[in-house]
Amino acid sequence: MGFTITSEQIIWFCGLLASLWTAWKIVKEWKKEGLTVGFVPTMGYLHEGHASLIERASRENDRVVVSDFVNPIQFGPKEDLASYPRDIDRDAKVCEEAGADIIFYPTAEEMYFPDFSTFVDMIDAGIAILGLYAGSDLLRPYALQTRF
Numbered sequence: 001m002g003f004t005i006t007s008e009q010i011i012w013f014c015g016l017l018a019s020l021w022t023a024w025k026i027v028k029e030w031k032k033e034g035l036t037v038g039f040v041p042t043m044g045y046l047h048e049g050h051a052s053l054i055e056r057a058s059r060e061n062d063r064v065v066v067s068d069f070v071n072p073i074q075f076g077p078k079e080d081l082a083s084y085p086r087d088i089d090r091d092a093k094v095c096e097e098a099g100a101d102i103i104f105y106p107t108a109e110e111m112y113f114p115d116f117s118t119f120v121d122m123i124d125a126g127i128a129i130l131g132l133y134a135g136s137d138l139l140r141p142y143a144l145q146t147r148f
Contacts, residue, residue, distance in 0.1 A: 023102055027065060035062035044068040045085040046094040058099030066095050067104045069111065 030037055038057030042050055046068075057064045068091050075081045088105060095103050 023065070023104055026102065027063075030063050037061060038064045040064065040066045040100070042066060042068055042091075043070050043074065043084070044091050045087060046091045051094050051098040054095060054098035054100050063101045064099060065102045065104055066100045067106075068095075069104070069106055071111075072108050073112075 027037055038061035040050070040053050040057050050066075054064060054066060068088060070081070070084050070086060072081055075084075088103075092103055
C-alpha cells in the first residue's frame with residue numbers, strides 16, 4: 001500500500017487516506033445512490049475468517065466498509081490492550097484482496113468522547129443467554145456498530 005499510519009484516524013479508500021467524516025460522507029453518498037453497504041466490524045489483525053466475511057459482504061452488497069478498531073471496552077481489567085496485535089498494512093492487503101471498499105481505522109478518542117456512556121441493551125433472548133455463558137464480551141461490539 002505504501003502509506004504510513006499516523007496518530008490521526010484514517011480510512012483507506014481506493015489507496016487514498018481520508019478522515020472519518022470523509023468516510024461518513026462517502027457512505028452517505030452511496031446510500032443516496034441507492035447502493036447497499038455492508039459493514040464488517042473487526043478488531044484488526046485480519047485472517048482468513050475475516051476475509052471470508054468481507055468476501056461474502058462483497059457478494060451481497062454494492063459496497064463494503066470494514067472497521068479495523070481495537071476497541072478498549074472489549075478488554076477486561078486483566079486483559080492487556082497494549083499487547084493486542086496490530087498490523088494495518090497487512091489488514092489493508094487482506095481487505096483489498098477480499099473486496100472491501102473502505103477500511104475505517106479510528107482511534108479510541110474518536111469513537112469514545114470524554115463523557116462516553118453509550119450502553120446497548122440487547123433484548124434478544126438468544127443474545128442474552130449467550131452473554132450469560134460468554135460474559136459481556138459478546139455484547140460490547142454492538143456499541144461500536146451504533147457509532148457508524
